[in-house]
Amino acid sequence: MKALISYLLVSSLIIAGCVSLETVQNLGTHELAEETNEVLKEREDPFAIGDFSPIDENLLAAIKEEISNIEVVEEASINGNPAGYRMLIKPEGYGGPVEVITFIDLEGKIAKVEIGKHNETAGGGTKVAEPACLVNFDGISSKEELAAVDVVSGASYSSGAVKDGILSALNVFHTYLR
Numbered sequence: 001m002k003a004l005i006s007y008l009l010v011s012s013l014i015i016a017g018c019v020s021l022e023t024v025q026n027l028g029t030h031e032l033a034e035e036t037n038e039v040l041k042e043r044e045d046p047f048a049i050g051d052f053s054p055i056d057e058n059l060l061a062a063i064k065e066e067i068s069n070i071e072v073v074e075e076a077s078i079n080g081n082p083a084g085y086r087m088l089i090k091p092e093g094y095g096g097p098v099e100v101i102t103f104i105d106l107e108g109k110i111a112k113v114e115i116g117k118h119n120e121t122a123g124g125g126t127k128v129a130e131p132a133c134l135v136n137f138d139g140i141s142s143k144e145e146l147a148a149v150d151v152v153s154g155a156s157y158s159s160g161a162v163k164d165g166i167l168s169a170l171n172v173f174h175t176y177l178r
Helices: 002-017 021-026 030-041 057-066 125-129 131-137 143-147 156-177
Strands: 051-054 070-078 081-089 100-105 110-115
Touching: 057 070, 057 156, 070 156, 081 156, 100 156, 110 131, 110 156, 125 131, 125 156, 143 156
Parallel strands: none
Antiparallel strands: 051 070, 070 081, 081 100, 100 110
């Protein structure tokens, strides 16, 4: 029972507070950190088996007129059935552009967020790219829900860039793809 309580406590800290697994390992709970990492890896990811194809070039051009830092918008399908969209948007972070890859399902909910290339500050700004932090965006479908997510304290520009990228993706979905 004690191990379960410790596991839940540390998992909550990692997910809610964006504490890194390395920090947990340094606290002497190596096995617990490994278990938590496995839980995060096993998160349901419907897009992992999906196929992606670019949207119509004219539609992408219209989207780029409104959102200049959008690079890619692709339709996702699983076993030939529409599943949602994958978008790559590059908002400005502290160290320059941050590649925010947002996966949105057909209902307009965030299915997953990934961070690609970036030059954010090691230790602070790079925490926004950790899966334990990005999982906080899963299920979000509105600007209001996005605003309520606490990302990483001390990394305002990096956190803001991630939120800007996600908000742009939500706006693209609701304005052009719905």
